[in-house]
Amino acid sequence: MLEERQVRRQIEKPDIAEKFAGLRRVVIHLKVHKKVAAFVLLAAFTGLAACGSAPPPSSSTNSRIDAGSSVSEDAGSRADQSADSNSDSQATPSEAVNVILGGFSAKAFQAGDILDDDIQTILQCGAKAPSARNLQPWHFTVIRDGKTAKSLIRDCPDGGIVIVVSGSSEQGNGMDVSFDCGLATQNMYIAAQSLGIGAHIYLSGVQEVNNNMKETLGIPSGYDARMLLLIGRLKDDVDAVTSASKRNPLDDIVNYVG
Numbered sequence: 001m002l003e004e005r006q007v008r009r010q011i012e013k014p015d016i017a018e019k020f021a022g023l024r025r026v027v028i029h030l031k032v033h034k035k036v037a038a039f040v041l042l043a044a045f046t047g048l049a050a051c052g053s054a055p056p057p058s059s060s061t062n063s064r065i066d067a068g069s070s071v072s073e074d075a076g077s078r079a080d081q082s083a084d085s086n087s088d089s090q091a092t093p094s095e096a097v098n099v100i101l102g103g104f105s106a107k108a109f110q111a112g113d114i115l116d117d118d119i120q121t122i123l124q125c126g127a128k129a130p131s132a133r134n135l136q137p138w139h140f141t142v143i144r145d146g147k148t149a150k151s152l153i154r155d156c157p158d159g160g161i162v163i164v165v166s167g168s169s170e171q172g173n174g175m176d177v178s179f180d181c182g183l184a185t186q187n188m189y190i191a192a193q194s195l196g197i198g199a200h201i202y203l204s205g206v207q208e209v210n211n212n213m214k215e216t217l218g219i220p221s222g223y224d225a226r227m228l229l230l231i232g233r234l235k236d237d238v239d240a241v242t243s244a245s246k247r248n249p250l251d252d253i254v255n256y257v258g
Contacts, residue, residue, distance in 0.1 A: 099194045104245070106198030109157035112233030118195050119161065122231065125191035126165075129184035132175035137168035138184050141217050148217075152205035153230050160232030163188065164209055166223040181226040188229055198234040203227055 123140055131137070141164040143149045149156040156162055165185050167177035185201055192199035209217065209225040219225065 095194075099190055103190065103193045105200045106230075106232070106234055106238070107155070107200065108235045108238050109155065109160060109198055109232040110235045111158035113159040114161055114197065114231055114233075118192075118197065119231075121195065122188045122191045123163075126163075126184040126188040129180070129187045131180045131183070133172070135168075135172065135175060135180070137170075137175070137177045138181050139166040139220055139223050140164070140184075141166065141219055143217070152208060152228060153202055155200075156230055157232040160230060163229040163231065164217060164219065164225050165227050165229065166219050167226045169222050169224055178226050185227050185229055188231075192229075192231050196234075198230075198232050198238070200230045201227060202230060 119142065123142070126138070126140060127136070129138075143152070143162040143164065146156070146158060146160075149160065149162040153162055165181045167181040171177055189199045189201055205228050206225045209219070209228075213219075214223075214225070
């Protein structure tokens with residue numbers, strides 16, 4: 001009987017990892033049904049592990065697929081184990097690139113709760129964002145109350161959450177608080193997508209928070225809301241190919257010097 005960490009070590013072996021990561025990217029891209037994805041990935045690992053002289057994972061191995069998600073537990077579990085090992089908490093470059101290139105701003109949500117562990121993982125990623133002089137001038141307010149969340153973002157689904165990203169009102173030399181808060185928001189946005197959860201960044205609603213809701217939401221004195229992040233369960237038929245907006249080609253937006 002292999003423990004989950006033993007299974008992960010087998011997956012991280014170079015010869016197995018490359019094949020496993022490739023199949024995982026295909027599964028994520030196709031957005032197959034969550035149960036199908038779990039069986040495909042588990043079966044694939046069993047075969048790859050056998051080829052690498054590693055025993056297959058036991059039936060107790062956790063291949064959690066969150067409700068409404070078609071992405072395996074890999075990214076979330078890795079972040080959950082961050083306290084045990086830095087190597088377990090960091091995605092490989094291929095996984096990070098895959099999430100970014102396959103990402104999109106979600107617009108079609110369905111009802112479904114966001115797991116506490118996933119919320120904590122998303123917030124941890126926000127707190128790890130780059131910050132000028134490491135001042136970390138942000139504060140995160142998690143709105144779980146459906147009525148309050150919908151008053152700010154009407155598209156918030158039942159069970160979804162809104163994270164208010166606030167920044168310090170003090171603007172030091174050589175720093176831009178809104179820029180740092182934007183980096184933190186982007187980190188949380190990508191983290192949610194890596195967990196198979198929909199995310200959308202909003203500026204609408206910020207003025208309402210600052211004018212009327214700071215005390216109600218418990219935003220600390222000396223902080224102002226800068227942006228809102230909606231996180232919710234994606235509809236089952238949503239995928240990156242049909243939902244993503246067209247992006248400008250690199251030839252139109254890039255030039256090289258030297």
